[in-house]
Amino acid sequence: MRFDFSHTPKPPPEFHPAQSLGGFETLEKAESDRRTLVSLLHGGNAAQQRLAEIISRCQRGARCHSAACPVCGRQFRMRFAGHLAELIANDDADWWAVTLVPPDRTYPLGGLRQFSPSQFKDRIRKQLERSVLADAAVVFGIDFAVQIFSQPNKAPIWRPHVYKLMRGHSTESIHAALDHYYYPPGPRTPRPIHCRMIDKKTILRVTSYAFKCKFNIRSQICGVDRNRDTHKRPLEPIHLLEIAPLLHQWGFSGRYLLRGFCRTSDTSGKTTLHIDDGISEFVRIASGQ
Ligand SMILES: [Zn+2]
Numbered sequence: 652m653r654f655d656f657s658h659t660p661k662p663p664p665e666f667h668p669a670q671s672l673g674g675f676e677t678l679e680k681a682e683s684d685r686r687t688l689v690s691l692l693h694g695g696n697a698a699q700q701r702l703a704e705i706i707s708r709c710q711r712g713a714r715c716h717s718a719a720c721p722v723c724g725r726q727f728r729m730r731f732a733g734h735l736a737e738l739i740a741n742d743d744a745d746w747w748a749v750t751l752v753p754p755d756r757t758y759p760l761g762g763l764r765q766f767s768p769s770q771f772k773d774r775i776r777k778q779l780e781r782s783v784l785a786d787a788a789v790v791f792g793i794d795f796a797v798q799i800f801s802q803p804n805k806a807p808i809w810r811p812h813v814y815k816l817m818r819g820h821s822t823e824s825i826h827a828a829l830d831h832y833y834y835p836p837g838p839r840t841p842r843p844i845h846c847r848m849i850d851k852k853t854i855l856r857v858t859s860y861a862f863k864c865k866f867n868i869r870s871q872i873c874g875v876d877r878n879r880d881t882h883k884r885p886l887e888p889i890h891l892l893e894i895a896p897l898l899h900q901w902g903f904s905g906r907y908l909l910r911g912f913c914r915t916s917d918t919s920g921k922t923t924l925h926i927d928d929g930i931s932e933f934v935r936i937a938s939g940q
Pocket residue numbers: 706709710714715716717720721722723724
């Protein structure tokens with residue numbers, strides 16, 4: 652289902668990351684990141700310089716809407732995290748956060764353009780549809796890390812992975828349904844799948860984690876377990892130069908998937924996201940969608 656978060660109103664204050672999520676990046680920080688990225692891209696190849704031109708023109712009232720732009724990324728994340736947090740907090744069901752790190756999707760530095768987000772999303776969607784989780788409402792974003800190793804002869808690699816929010820079911824059923832798709836843990840991927848029930852008191856933090864615009868260099872990729880997230884630092888300029896044009900090409904919608912949701916829209920064109928169960932179906936019919 653396509654739902655354009657960029658064209659929704661701001662979330663209510665209690666679900667607005669800039670107002671209710673401590674540590675959410677400020678507009679000033681995003682602006683400064685944008686200037687840094689633009690000067691980096693200006694020194695790059697022709698494609699990188701073209702992207703610099705697009706992002707450098709981004710301003711209040713005339714945003715560039717590039718998924719590589721830190722300011723537009725912040726705006727997108729406020730709506731994405733805010734609307735999903737509101738929906739999940741008001742839903743009676745329990746939700747789970749699931750990190751999936753496919754061991755067979757790794758790319759050498761300089762080779763991330765071989766990664767296809769649409770194929771990646773398709774694969775995860777099919778794995779869900781073939782399992783007992785087929786009826787679950789699911790939203791996930793594709794995240795990236797550069798993984799480094801302690802052994803000096805092992806080169807760093809790009810690791811696309813997924814942070815998925817899932818309605819209903821249980822830790823056991825999620826593992827039972829997905830474990831065999833993600834192989835046994837190995838030295839590069841000690842925890843290919845990790846899941847925990849979401850504490851709805853922290854829902855904004857969880858939903859803001861499900862779609863990120865800043866990525867890290869990490870020695871381990873496990874996502875939700877922050878205690879094991881200690882060895883991380885921001886991407887270096889060479890990584891930013893590689894991933895920025897790809898983020899721009901994929902767009903925001905290329906990096907997330909909603910499944911089991913529906914939307915309603917009112918006469919002014921304002922759209923609202925719902926979970927596609929029987930009640931929401933009724934709402935949808937009642938509102939003429
Ligand atoms: Zn922008």
